[in-house]
Amino acid sequence: MAKLHWTPWMALAEIEGRTECGLDQIAQGSRDCAPVWQPAADLVETEDAFRVTLELPGVAREDVAVEVRGRELIIQGLRRFEKDCRGEVYHALERSYGPFARVFELPQGVSRADVTAVMKDGLLDVRLPKLGPERLRRRIPIS
Known part of the structure; x- marks a missing residue:
């Protein structure tokens, strides 16, 4: 049996292969690929809405x-x-690249038809309005 001499470069090559596969799937229009990283998110509830900020x-x-x-609210x-690496040697590469996905379970009483999303200054703000109390419960008149 041949002995395998593992090096960290083997792991990097495997990660690179998975990332390229994910990027190819995204380029072909498929958004159902495995995420490589997850952006940080804040979840806030106000009186009239829930907000998710990524x-x-x-x-x-x-x-x-x-x-x-x-x-579910799905953000992917x-x-x-986009860096041209020719002639450059990276000593550290800490930022994440590739496909990402976050899934949040919607609470009761969210108006799914009125969800809005705004992206500004590197922040994605998704607003999920709450249904008003009159819409959650409605008395049916008897004729």
Whole structure:
């Protein structure tokens, strides 16, 4: 049996292969690929809405999709690595690149039809308005 001499470069090559596969899937229009990283998120409840804010610096608006599926809010997209590495040697590369995804379960009483999303200054702000009390409970007149 041959002995395998593992090096950290082997792990990096595997990560690179998975990232390229994910980027190819995104480029072909598939958004159902495995996420490589998850952006930080804040979840806030106000009197009339829930807000989800994600940190997405360096992510283009066109590379982000926000969906409501059933009882879930799904935010996914891609941060592209656009540096030309020829002639450069990176000593540290700490920022994450590639596909990302976050899934949040919607609480009761959210108006799914009125969800809005705004992206500004590297922050994606998704507003999920609450249904008014009159819409949650309605008395049916008897004739």
